[in-house]
Amino acid sequence: MSVSRLCTRLIEALIVFLLVFMVVIVFANVVLRYGFNSGIHLSDELSRYAFVWLTFLGAIVTFRENAHVNIETLVSRFGRRGRLVCMGLTQGVVMICAAAMVMGTLRLHPLNATMKATVSGIPMSWVSDVLGVCGAGIFLIAAVRLVAILTGRISQSELDAFAGQNLSEDHQ
Template identity: 55%
Template sequence: MKIAVDIFYKLLEYLLVILMTAMVVMVFSNVVMRYFFNSGLMMSDELSRFCFVWVTFIGAVVTFRENAHLGIETLVQRFGRTGRLVCMAMTQLLVMFCAAIFFWGTWQQSDINASMRAPVSGLSMIWVYGIGYFTGGMIFIISALRLLNILLGRVTDAEIAAFANEYDDELIGERAQ
């Protein structure tokens, strides 16, 4: 199971690279064509913006999985193990709540977005805004699994230290395994 999950996230990282590359190629080509030929690709501006939206929201999922989002550890560092676990659990509950609202908001807007068309490409705007389903759903699932690990007592000292932003060479090695 862990291997399949790792492969999934590796594929997401490759997708991010592909989307970033597409953005660079489209924008660069458009700049070159405007500079040298006084013309451009009309869809490149629009599609590069769509790619940017997808990069942002897929990147948020990858970043959340890697615990790389910003955090405020000043208070958490003062707590012991139990206090940190309580803070971890409360954090996961809050993130789950926000992710559920995000998913629900996407759901509420999906009929409107599906009926709207992009001005140049004519693509349904659900292709842009529908990424909220993926982002909200994935962040909710990741958070729920973390909360489950906390409740079952399967949180390692390395994970607790990472939550409090206390990195030690030994703990980093344990976390990587």
């Protein structure tokens, strides 16, 4: 198993854990509120922060699998060379945006580390730092793709996925 696939599996496992955590804590809170006139004070805050992490970790996995929103109408009309150029330009733009996310997170980290969550008291940097994690993950994926494009090692299946052509469309 490649390092990339292993990292993806770990992120997917963390996403599943966060989703299960959210369901359990919110369900337990509902049962306690309506059944026992009690509740878990941290449930709203922790489930909200888990959802933020789940969303940004999901963005990494989505980007790796080329399942993000993509404008395929024009790219699908190009041949291999045109697709390579578009994919290369796209990866460059994505790398710039992802680097901006990482740099912004690093600049805001000291401020967010001093701010505390209202109920739990955890530093807000624990919540906001997922932006840097997401940006770094997406940057690395885009960089690997760009290197593959520039060295001619990009697979036809990756190029087809970028152009919005997948197996389900071929069988229709």
